[in-house]
Amino acid sequence: MDFFATAAKGTEGALRDELRELRFRGVRADRGGVHFNGGLEEGFRACIELRTAVRVLMLLSEFDAHNGEALYEGVRAVAWSPFLSPKHTLAVRAACRSSQLTHTQFIAQKTKDAVVDQLREKFGARPSVNLDDPDVMLFVHLVRDKASLYLDLAGEPLHRRGYRTHIGDAPLKETLAASLLRLGGWDRQVPLVDPMCGSGTFAIEAVMWARKIAPGLARDRFGFERWASHGEEEAKKAADRRAEARAKILPEGPRIAGFDTDPEAIETARGNARRAGLSIRFDRRSIRELRPESDAGMIITNPPYGERLTGSRELYGDLGAALRRMHNHTAAILAGTPAIAHAIPLRPEKSLIVWNGPIECRLLRYSIP
Structure with a gap:
């Protein structure tokens, strides 16, 4: 087939x-x-x-x-x-x-x-x-x-994992977040932080990927389970596939965290993590407080921009200054406006065009010396 x-x-x-x-x-x-x-x-x-x-x-x-x-x-x-x-x-x-x-x-x-x-x-x-x-x-x-x-075969689109009941002002679909983690070059070994985490999608998807938690395990049923021919034999095969996926789950992974200045966003992120069955540290902090917490690591974030949230040159400048402090780290920034790249005093080693819904963005990847 x-x-x-x-x-x-x-x-x-x-x-x-x-x-x-x-x-x-x-x-x-x-x-x-x-x-x-x-x-x-x-x-x-x-x-x-x-x-x-x-x-x-x-x-x-x-x-x-x-x-x-x-x-x-x-x-x-x-x-x-x-x-x-x-x-x-x-x-x-x-x-x-x-x-x-x-x-x-x-x-x-x-x-x-x-x-x-x-x-x-x-x-x-x-x-x-x-x-x-x-x-x-x-x-x-x-x-x-x-x-x-x-x-x-899926029924509902696969980005609907089931852990997000409240969508913030600038939602990032779970499937897109998972794609950007991969395109950003994260190796699933080093610690990862999202310093503008919003509802926590990057952090949650990162934990699930690092621990090999199959995203479809949270779905009650898929489209193929509603077909007329889906009987006991087909149901057993689907159950076997789910059991095989559960057997691959790792008990722990690297340290992953997120923070944001918005207290409502932090509460939403914590609730989403709980519904996903995960323990993730989400704190209320500013991008100005970003500091290295390990010898090497990954920063990934989706800064606010004009089409969906009101960004500011000051915020982008704070992001650029924070990244310069993160020595021996890799950063992947989803930039929905050229102003974000202009505010970061580093040259990206990779720039990929991706689409966040109808918005053309750049995924900028930096290796910070």
């Missing part, structure tokens, strides 16, 4: 490296995500173990779809009863480029019609549409008149 794990724009390399590290087969990066292959159980494992993926999609079919009729017939040719019955709900999302069909709403509607018509003919009744919480989510991608039809 062929799978496609989606990623935030600019983080495809992190997802590719993670898939290879976890020994998935056929790994190949592409725009918007990474391809891999294997049995259906490998798709289950991806949902449980991947930190940097947003969704895990299974390719069902590829066919020419130069018009609506061809699209309809191609979708209807797929056997849908293993996934859906009249008791189930579905939703369809569509994307297209360089094709004769140009309206995504029409593509999604035509795809849905083909699915429900087949099932009505088989069962005498059809499944309903549920755009908010469907049992089965389909994705159809149309490129140069060729349709690729995918089934979503």
Whole structure:
């Protein structure tokens, strides 16, 4: 089977490296995500173990779809009863480029019609549409008149780990935080600190990565566990994958901490860590108080910037001065404005373009002598 794990724009390399590290087969990066292959159980494992993926999609079919009729017939040719019955709900999302069909709403509607018509003919009744919480989510991608039809294994996007109930003013998705930790070069051995931690996402994701805590273990169920064909045998296989993931967890990891000047942010971070089952030090402190606490370490942070929070040149100047004190450390700074890089009196050894939602950012990596 062929799978496609989606990623935030600019983080495809992190997802590719993670898939290879976890020994998935056929790994190949592409725009918007990474391809891999294997049995259906490998798709289950991806949902449980991947930190940097947003969704895990299974390719069902590829066919020419130069018009609506061809699209309809191609979708209807797929056997849908293993996934859906009249008791189930579905939703369809569509994307297209360089094709004769140009309206995504029409593509999604035509795809849905083909699915429900087949099932009505088989069962005498059809499944309903549920755009908010469907049992089965389909994705159809149309490129140069060729349709690729995918089934979503994850259900909810994988960034929803379950430990964040309150989202602050500038939320950083968990999957993006995990990607930036990897792209920033953290080795999972040296201590790590986030001096503008907000809701604590970097620190929590760092602990989970260092201790090999699979992010999907906190999920009650995934999309594949709502399919019509998911019975006792499939449930046992999913339980086995979860047990294998739990067996890999390490009892401890490096020292990881976060601090922030906002007392509400600190309380939110502490609550998020508790819900994740982790013990992490979060303190109310200013960036001006940042000092080395070890011979070597990692600093990673997402400073506030204009599109989402009000930053200031003084704050960025304080960050630059603090980094200069952190001798023999590595720093990874997510910069949503050029003013952040201009305020840091160091030359980055790496600058990567990544996207935080709709905002184009730079991940700046510094090696501080």
